[in-house]
Amino acid sequence: MKALKVFSAVLLVFILVGSAFAADEIRIGVYEPMTGQNAFGGQLTVEGIKLAHEQAPEVLGRPVKLFIVDNKSDKVEAANAVKRLIDKEKVVAIIGSYGSSLSMAGGEVAEKSGIPCITDSATNPLVTQGKKYYFRMCFIDPYQGAAAATYAYNDLEARNAALLLDVAQDYSVGLGNFFKKAFVKMGGNIAGIYKYQSGDQDFTAQLTDAISKGADFLYIPSYFAEGAIIMKQARELGADFYIMGGDAMDNPDLVKIGGDAAEGFSYTTFPYAPEMPDMTKEAETFTKLWRDKYAGTDMSEPNANSALGYDCYMFVIDAIKRANSADPEKITEAFATAKDWPGVTGSTTINETHDAEKPVGIKVIVNGVQVYTASVQPEM
Amino acid sequence: MTGQMFVQHFFNALTLGSLYALIAIGYTMVYGILRLINFAHGEIFMLGAYFIFYTGSLFNLPWVVGAVISIVLCALCGIMVDKVAYKPLRDAPRISALISSIGMSFLIQNLAIVVFSGIPKPVVRPDFFVKIMVIKGVRILPLAVIVPVVCFVLVLGLLFIVYKTKPGLAMRAISKDIETTRLMGVSVNRIIALTFGLGSALAAASGIMWALRYPQIQPLMGFMPGIKAFIAAVVGGIGSIHGAVIGGLILGFVEIMTVAFFPELSGFKDAFAFILLIVILLAKPTGLMGEKIEEKV
Numbered sequence: 001m002k003a004l005k006v007f008s009a010v011l012l013v014f015i016l017v018g019s020a021f022a023a024d025e026i027r028i029g030v031y032e033p034m035t036g037q038n039a040f041g042g043q044l045t046v047e048g049i050k051l052a053h054e055q056a057p058e059v060l061g062r063p064v065k066l067f068i069v070d071n072k073s074d075k076v077e078a079a080n081a082v083k084r085l086i087d088k089e090k091v092v093a094i095i096g097s098y099g100s101s102l103s104m105a106g107g108e109v110a111e112k113s114g115i116p117c118i119t120d121s122a123t124n125p126l127v128t129q130g131k132k133y134y135f136r137m138c139f140i141d142p143y144q145g146a147a148a149a150t151y152a153y154n155d156l157e158a159r160n161a162a163l164l165l166d167v168a169q170d171y172s173v174g175l176g177n178f179f180k181k182a183f184v185k186m187g188g189n190i191a192g193i194y195k196y197q198s199g200d201q202d203f204t205a206q207l208t209d210a211i212s213k214g215a216d217f218l219y220i221p222s223y224f225a226e227g228a229i230i231m232k233q234a235r236e237l238g239a240d241f242y243i244m245g246g247d248a249m250d251n252p253d254l255v256k257i258g259g260d261a262a263e264g265f266s267y268t269t270f271p272y273a274p275e276m277p278d279m280t281k282e283a284e285t286f287t288k289l290w291r292d293k294y295a296g297t298d299m300s301e302p303n304a305n306s307a308l309g310y311d312c313y314m315f316v317i318d319a320i321k322r323a324n325s326a327d328p329e330k331i332t333e334a335f336a337t338a339k340d341w342p343g344v345t346g347s348t349t350i351n352e353t354h355d356a357e358k359p360v361g362i363k364v365i366v367n368g369v370q371v372y373t374a375s376v377q378p379e380m
Numbered sequence: 381m382t383g384q385m386f387v388q389h390f391f392n393a394l395t396l397g398s399l400y401a402l403i404a405i406g407y408t409m410v411y412g413i414l415r416l417i418n419f420a421h422g423e424i425f426m427l428g429a430y431f432i433f434y435t436g437s438l439f440n441l442p443w444v445v446g447a448v449i450s451i452v453l454c455a456l457c458g459i460m461v462d463k464v465a466y467k468p469l470r471d472a473p474r475i476s477a478l479i480s481s482i483g484m485s486f487l488i489q490n491l492a493i494v495v496f497s498g499i500p501k502p503v504v505r506p507d508f509f510v511k512i513m514v515i516k517g518v519r520i521l522p523l524a525v526i527v528p529v530v531c532f533v534l535v536l537g538l539l540f541i542v543y544k545t546k547p548g549l550a551m552r553a554i555s556k557d558i559e560t561t562r563l564m565g566v567s568v569n570r571i572i573a574l575t576f577g578l579g580s581a582l583a584a585a586s587g588i589m590w591a592l593r594y595p596q597i598q599p600l601m602g603f604m605p606g607i608k609a610f611i612a613a614v615v616g617g618i619g620s621i622h623g624a625v626i627g628g629l630i631l632g633f634v635e636i637m638t639v640a641f642f643p644e645l646s647g648f649k650d651a652f653a654f655i656l657l658i659v660i661l662l663a664k665p666t667g668l669m670g671e672k673i674e675e676k677v
Contacts, residue, residue, distance in 0.1 A: 194643055195646045199600065200604075200649075202396055204392035204636065205640050206646050209640060225500045225596065228502075228596055229594055236519070237388070257500060
């Protein structure tokens with residue numbers, strides 16, 4: 001009996017002390033694909049988040065604790081991950097996920113619980129559409145499509161553009177439409193809109209027709225697997241137009257597969273690269289921190305995904321500071337009212353649809369290397 | 381559409397059609413003998429492309445040697461597939477073997493993802509195949525000429541085997557009446573294995589040429605061409621070798637010319653292939669060259 005009393009007393013002390021600690025620390029959740037098909041992007045993002053956490057381990061004088069969950073590149077797992085972070089870990093804000101479909105699955109859960117989320121790189125407009133608690137650190141596809149058109153018209157002086165779209169991918173069709181809108185508005189002409197389906201390997205008919213219509217520019221907002229083949233076939237058919245794609249082309253294998261045909265290919269991407277000209281102070285700091293931390297590993301060079309992860313964490317910390325509270329509702333409000341927040345990936349303003357309005361980066365393949373050449377403010 | 385443009389499209393279509401034709405022959409041969417649609421055929425085609433990739437990239441073998449090795453390996457794979465998935469089901473209802481072949485197709489696809497990884501791989505092509513010839517403004521890849529020629533030669537060789545040799549005679553006998561052939565002392569299983577070997581060797585040949593034409597390979601690359609070639613075989617008349625060649629060419633032309641004449645319909649390229657299939661099945665169920673099939677009682 002006595003033993004039980006002592007035990008209870010000890011337990012009580014533990015519970016009190018424990019809850020005191022729990023109240024003291026601020027818990028932030030992260031759900032990213034650490035395994036599966038999107039693991040490449042997810043892992044880089046998480047490293048960026050960790051690096052930021054090392055820089056800012058506390059806010060409002062309270063320690064920040066990170067809870068990182070692997071969503072396994074799977075929609076069901078993503079929803080479960082968010083559920084676990086909210087119900088079990090009691091987080092006040094969530095970062096994630098790489099991949100639009102994963103973010104959409106997680107967003108459904110977070111919306112019901114009223115926990116603010118910010119995605120690092122999901123560009124599909126649907127991720128935040130009609131959501132009170134979901135935000136993003138990156139631009140959306142309409143913005144990206146318009147940026148491609150702006151760059152094509154102003155920098156490449158294209159006037160007669162052909163589009164080759166993957167009708168099986170919303171991403172591709174969406175980008176194509178926004179490109180067309182912006183390009184026509186600026187005064188360009190659309191030579192033709194051609195379509196194919198994911199997995200197709202023969203584009204000769206579409207390309208032959210585009211060449212005969214005198215196109216001086218080809219927009220292929222597709223995934224790099226088809227993109228590389230399209231480039232090759234276009235050059236084999238003697239096409240000399242510029243070819244441009246979207247952020248899904250950002251893959252080191254593009255040059256390996258495209259070979260000579262990839263030369264001069266350009267694509268829109270997130271506005272950060274370690275080799276970019278005129279870096280902001282934030283970008284310089286981040287690049288140096290990353291290189292110091294990962295020197296000598298196979299991740300010695302930072303990339304846009306890690307920069308977006310870093311920005312997400314810092315943005316959450318900044319929001320907690322501005323809200324002067326770790327209450328989810330107040331953090332959500334602080335997210336929504338962010339204006340000209342200086343991030344590694346550019347100055348960030350959250351608009352009413354919860355998207356970050358920031359410049360779009362342009363990379364061009366020169367001598368087999370992807371070179372960051374410009375940041376474009378699209379003409380919508 | 382200028383004449384020059386038309387010729388360009390014509391050559392694009394001829395190349396694609398010949399590749400379909402080669403794959404379709406494999407479907408047709410196996411069907412003619414076993415009345416079985418071998419859905420794993422498209423996967424053998426994919427393996428052919430991977431074998432040529434690995435002989436070149438891992439062992440640095442000359443291209444021709446790699447092609448021979450790839451064809452031999454694929455023939456063995458085809459025989460293996462038969463041994464594992466179809467032979468135990470010889471006397472089972474036909475539907476069982478069909479389902480087994482679909483299972484085999486998924487098995488090989490997923491094995492390939494595990495073994496080769498899902499990331500597309502670039503195929504290095506000998507210059508000889510990709511030195512573009514410009515004839516009066518029409519740009520022709522040597523492949524556009526080589527593929528139909530190779531296809532033609534292989535089909536001739538196959539016809540010779542089927543119509544002029546003893547095993548060929550056995551094949552034709554099996555396709556007429558498997559039981560009687562067995563009673564005549566023909567080793568039926570061996571002939572069936574030979575059929576699978578030949579069909580798979582042709583699939584490998586087309587896989588190799590496909591990889592030269594579209595120099596990027598991935599584990600699911602066999603699925604769509606496999607389905608298309610199957611349509612080609614049905615359109616031409618399943619069970620007929622001439623029919624498979626004609627069907628393949630028709631399909632290649634339908635796909636390319638759809639886009640050439642109606643660019644706005646380019647997204648429906650595959651739909652036209654399937655519409656063609658439905659029309660043929662409604663109008664002439666045995667296909668263009670097919671014989672009247674008498675259901676064996």
